[in-house]
Amino acid sequence: xxxxxxxxxxxxxxxxxxxxxxxxxxxxxxxxxxxxxxxxxxxxxxxxxxxxxxxxxxxxxxxxxxxxxxxxxxxxxxxxxxxxxxxxxxxxxxxxxxxxxxxxxxxxxxxxxxxxxxxxxxxxxxxxxxxxxxxxxxxxxxxxxxxxxxxxxxxxxxxxxxxxxxxxxxxxxxxxxxxxxxxxxxxxxxxxxxxxxxxxxxxxxxxxxxxxxxxxxxxxxxxxxxxxxxxxx
Amino acid sequence: xxxxxxxxxxxxxxxxxxxxxxxxxxxxxxxxxxxxxxxxxxxxxxxxxxxxxxxxxxxxxxxxxxxxxxxxxxxxxxxxxxxxxxxxxxxxxxxxxxxxxxxxxxxxxxxxxxxxxxxxxxxxxxxxxxxxxxxxxxxxxxxxxxxxxxxxxxxxxxxxxxxxxxxxxxxxxxxxxxxxxxxxxxxxxxxxxxxxxxxxxxxxxxxxxxxxxxxxxxxxxxxxxxxxxxxxxxxxxxxxxxxxxxxxxxxxxxxxxxxxxxxxxxxxxxxxxxxxxxxxxxxxxxxxxxxxxxxxxxxxxxxxxxxxxxxxxxxxxxxxxxxxxxxxxxxxxxxxxxxxxxxxxxxxxxxxxxxxxxxxxxxxxxxxxxxxxxxxxxxxxxxxxxxxxxxxxxxxxxxxxxxxxxxxxxxxxxxxxxxxxxxxxxxxxxxxxxxxxxxxxxxxxxxxxxxxxxxxxxxxxxxxxxxxxxxxxxxxxxxxxxxxxxxxxxxxxxxxxxxxxxxxxxxxxxxxxxxxxxxxxxxxxxxxxxxxxxxxxxxxxxxxxxxxxxxxxxxxxxxxxxxxxxxxxxxxxxxxxxxxxxxxxxxxxxxxxxxxxxxxxxxxxxxxxxxxx
Ligand SMILES: Nc1ncnc2c1ncn2[C@@H]1O[C@H](COP(=O)(O)OP(=O)(O)OP(=O)(O)O)[C@@H](O)[C@H]1O
Ligand SMILES: [Mg+2]
Numbered sequence: 001x002x003x004x005x006x007x008x009x010x011x012x013x014x015x016x017x018x019x020x021x022x023x024x025x026x027x028x029x030x031x032x033x034x035x036x037x038x039x040x041x042x043x044x045x046x047x048x049x050x051x052x053x054x055x056x057x058x059x060x061x062x063x064x065x066x067x068x069x070x071x072x073x074x075x076x077x078x079x080x081x082x083x084x085x086x087x088x089x090x091x092x093x094x095x096x097x098x099x100x101x102x103x104x105x106x107x108x109x110x111x112x113x114x115x116x117x118x119x120x121x122x123x124x125x126x127x128x129x130x131x132x133x134x135x136x137x138x139x140x141x142x143x144x145x146x147x148x149x150x151x152x153x154x155x156x157x158x159x160x161x162x163x164x165x166x167x168x169x170x171x172x173x174x175x176x177x178x179x180x181x182x183x184x185x186x187x188x189x190x191x192x193x194x195x196x197x198x199x200x201x202x203x204x205x206x207x208x209x210x211x212x213x214x215x216x217x218x219x220x221x222x223x224x225x226x227x228x229x230x231x232x233x
Numbered sequence: 234x235x236x237x238x239x240x241x242x243x244x245x246x247x248x249x250x251x252x253x254x255x256x257x258x259x260x261x262x263x264x265x266x267x268x269x270x271x272x273x274x275x276x277x278x279x280x281x282x283x284x285x286x287x288x289x290x291x292x293x294x295x296x297x298x299x300x301x302x303x304x305x306x307x308x309x310x311x312x313x314x315x316x317x318x319x320x321x322x323x324x325x326x327x328x329x330x331x332x333x334x335x336x337x338x339x340x341x342x343x344x345x346x347x348x349x350x351x352x353x354x355x356x357x358x359x360x361x362x363x364x365x366x367x368x369x370x371x372x373x374x375x376x377x378x379x380x381x382x383x384x385x386x387x388x389x390x391x392x393x394x395x396x397x398x399x400x401x402x403x404x405x406x407x408x409x410x411x412x413x414x415x416x417x418x419x420x421x422x423x424x425x426x427x428x429x430x431x432x433x434x435x436x437x438x439x440x441x442x443x444x445x446x447x448x449x450x451x452x453x454x455x456x457x458x459x460x461x462x463x464x465x466x467x468x469x470x471x472x473x474x475x476x477x478x479x480x481x482x483x484x485x486x487x488x489x490x491x492x493x494x495x496x497x498x499x500x501x502x503x504x505x506x507x508x509x510x511x512x513x514x515x516x517x518x519x520x521x522x523x524x525x526x527x528x529x530x531x532x533x534x535x536x537x538x539x540x541x542x543x544x545x546x547x548x549x550x551x552x553x554x555x556x557x558x559x560x561x562x563x564x565x566x567x568x569x570x571x572x573x574x575x576x577x578x579x580x581x582x583x584x585x586x587x588x589x590x591x592x593x594x595x596x597x598x599x600x601x602x603x604x605x606x607x608x609x610x611x612x613x614x615x616x617x618x619x620x621x622x623x624x625x626x627x628x629x630x631x632x633x634x635x636x637x638x639x640x641x642x643x644x645x646x647x648x649x650x651x652x653x654x655x656x657x658x659x660x661x662x663x664x665x666x667x668x669x670x671x672x673x674x675x676x677x678x679x680x681x682x683x684x685x686x687x688x689x690x691x692x693x694x695x696x697x698x699x700x701x702x703x704x705x706x707x708x709x710x711x712x713x714x715x716x717x718x719x720x721x722x723x724x725x726x727x728x729x730x731x732x733x734x735x736x737x738x739x740x741x742x743x744x745x746x747x748x749x750x751x752x753x754x755x756x757x758x759x760x761x762x763x764x765x766x767x768x769x770x771x772x773x774x775x776x777x778x779x780x781x782x783x784x785x786x787x788x789x790x791x792x793x794x795x796x797x798x799x800x801x802x803x804x805x806x807x808x809x810x811x812x813x814x815x816x817x818x819x820x821x822x823x824x825x826x827x828x829x830x831x832x833x834x835x836x837x838x839x840x841x842x843x844x845x846x
Contacts, residue, residue: 090410091406100418
């Protein structure tokens with residue numbers, strides 16, 4: 001599904017991604033782990049095209065999308081949920097979802113408001129509330145639901161558990177597993193190893209803009225050395 | 234009673250016309266954050282195109298409506314052209330440079346209109362239904378005005394439905410807040426912006442065509458329309474449509490009754506209203522505090538003092554300027570004197586706009602106050618020229634101090650418009666206080682003292698004063714004061730946190746800028762031998778703005794280069810072509826496209842890059 005090869009990205013002159021490479025098979029959930037500032041968000045932004053990669057290939061379902069504009073990448077089936085909750089504060093829940101709406105793809109049933117409200121029951125109770133008058137957790141749900149309205153094949157989730165109460169984190173984990181059941185491929189950036197272990201099949205560890213380790217979650221669990229070297233908490 | 238009612242209804246009708254122009258401007262600003270100076274030009278084009286269409290159609294009401302819509306569509310197409318060819322390339326450029334580019338469009342359109350439709354005012358021969366009256370409480374009310382009353386609210390309703398009930402409207406409102414996120418959700422924002430611009434332009438076009446029956450299509454309507462539209466949009470609150478309608482009502486009604494009660498005040502009434510509203514509500518009636526839309530460019534480059542190489546270039550230019558009077562003719566000498574004055578004037582605006590972060594649309598106020606101050610000193614108080622040249626900056630600085638307190642609390646376009654309001658009020662005072670200022674005839678015979686009456690000597694004097702002042706200003710900007718000022722510009726909050734008082738720093742900057750501009754005005758008075766209200770006109774404020782932006786707003790070299798280039802270009806163009814606006818406008822547009830950081834800024838960057846390589 002996704003094959004990233006030697007990806008380089010800059011902020012101005014700062015060289016942040018320094019040749020990141022990894023692969024993500026269709027239908028799996030992969031977690032991108034790394035310390036603060038390791039380059040997880042930058043990887044996500046480079047994939048969706050908000051940060052334009054300077055070099056490297058991003059093979060998405062057989063096409064190289066590196067250098068495309070974000071809206072084209074999104075239409076090709078990449079869904080991006082940013083780290084900071086960027087709901088449209090003036091728009092209602094329904095309107096926020098409307099912005100994300102794209103046609104169905106691959107013959108799979110399209111996400112509708114009703115299906116999303118079944119997945120995130122909280123949202124269904126506040127359809128006409130403005131995005132700016134929702135709690136952090138509700139906003140996080142809304143950003144995910146909004147992205148799903150685009151019927152993505154691959155979902156990029158940047159730290160969905162950040163700052164959420166444990167109950168909500170649990171709900172979030174349930175939602176991600178439900179998505180996996182639907183056949184959506186997920187790339188997750190996380191610092192919360194516990195949450196990652198709950199939902200992910202495999203992991204990639206990023207350090208200073210390079211992927212330094214990849215493997216299954218079970219392998220990561222067994223590899224004490226990697227965890228202390230790169231993820232020490 | 235009938236009279237009051239009719240006056241009220243007339244006010245409502247003109248509120249609709251005001252709203253039509255302002256609505257497009259506020260919609261465009263709300264979404265793209267581009268301050269579209271060319272909006273008045275679209276309005277003017279609407280009137281001309283409307284004239285061409287309507288004067289060929291039969292006179293029935295249905296034909297009229299169809300013709301107006303057609304004109305609107307035509308102008309929407311022009312809008313698409315402007316957006317795609319120009320604006321799309323500069324959405325990431327600093328806000329003020331976008332303003333400059335749209336000003337280039339204003340100039341181009343002025344000459345195009347002149348070429349296509351000729352210099353005469355074009356009026357529509359009105360069919361009977363348009364000329365008919367309705368009896369209201371014993372007074373006659375034009376039927377057409379009654380129609381106009383309905384159009385404003387109708388358009389407001391239509392726009393409201395469009396923005397709240399359609400997918401397009403939802404996307405547009407989302408993009409207003411966070412463009413990048415909208416794009417990441419698969420929406421092509423380029424298409425969104427183009428359609429928004431087309432809508433705004435179309436509204437302006439319809440407004441222009443609808444103004445035909447009560448007036449004419451003429452070459453001055455662009456600047457009047459843009460000024461009115463800006464006032465309405467700012468009073469209503471940038472980006473707010475209901476605010477724009479409310480402001481249109483307020484202004485039109487005050488105007489309708491003001492004309493009866495105080496005929497003299499009508500020249501400035503709108504500006505007085507705007508000043509009062511902005512002092513009381515810094516974000517307009519219904520506006521909210523502007524936050525930057527995500528995904529919008531905004532940062533200014535860091536400024537450093539010039540490199541030694543650049544200094545040597547400056548010294549060489551100065552030597553050349555000192556020698557020049559021996560080998561140029563009298564005309565060239567007077568042009569060069571003018572350039573020096575322009576240089577000081579632009580440099581003073583730079584202090585406010587660059588490091589101060591306070592763009593001004595009314596900088597001519599200080600220039601004019603200085604000029605009039607010098608003229609009063611010489612003619613009224615019989616002071617000598619040197620004394621008058623001291624009075625000029627002090628007078629302007631004093632006014633800046635009094636008025637600045639209100640200005641420095643605002644920011645961005647609001648601040649710029651308040652300075653414009655002040656300049657217009659000063660202009661009206663000078664224009665109307667005929668017994669003191671001579672009104673339109675100005676004050677004549679403001680000649681330099683005997684020892685400086687030789688044009689060469691006066692040139693050297695101007696050179697010495699202007700160069701010295703520019704150097705002093707520059708010194709101040711690289712002293713702790715300048716750095717503190719830039720800190721307040723970049724983040725008022727953080728600057729306050731480290732103990733800087735943003736308000737007073739900005740006020741000091743404004744007073745310094747006012748004084749320098751006043752001195753430039755004083756010099757201009759003596760070099761021309763006269764002062765006129767045109768010294769305070771919007772054109773002159775715009776000139777200063779163009780000079781600073783052309784050169785680049787980040788360093789002192791910018792306004793100097795900009796003033797010299799602009800004045801030189803201008804005088805040269807005047808000599809060689811009667812299409813000078815077209816050429817100047819196209820040059821400005823080309824410069825913005827080639828030098829998105831201004832001439833000086835971009836050259837400096839290229840040079841830095843060259844050295845690094
Ligand atoms: N807009 C920016 N401009 C300049 N540098 C940036 C910008 N955003 C991030 N960086 C830098 O890039 C590096 C990687 O940042 P990134 O946001 O990708 O980290 P992250 O792994 O997502 O960290 P976190 O866990 O804190 O979210 C950091 O050193 C950061 O300082
Ligand atoms: Mg991050």
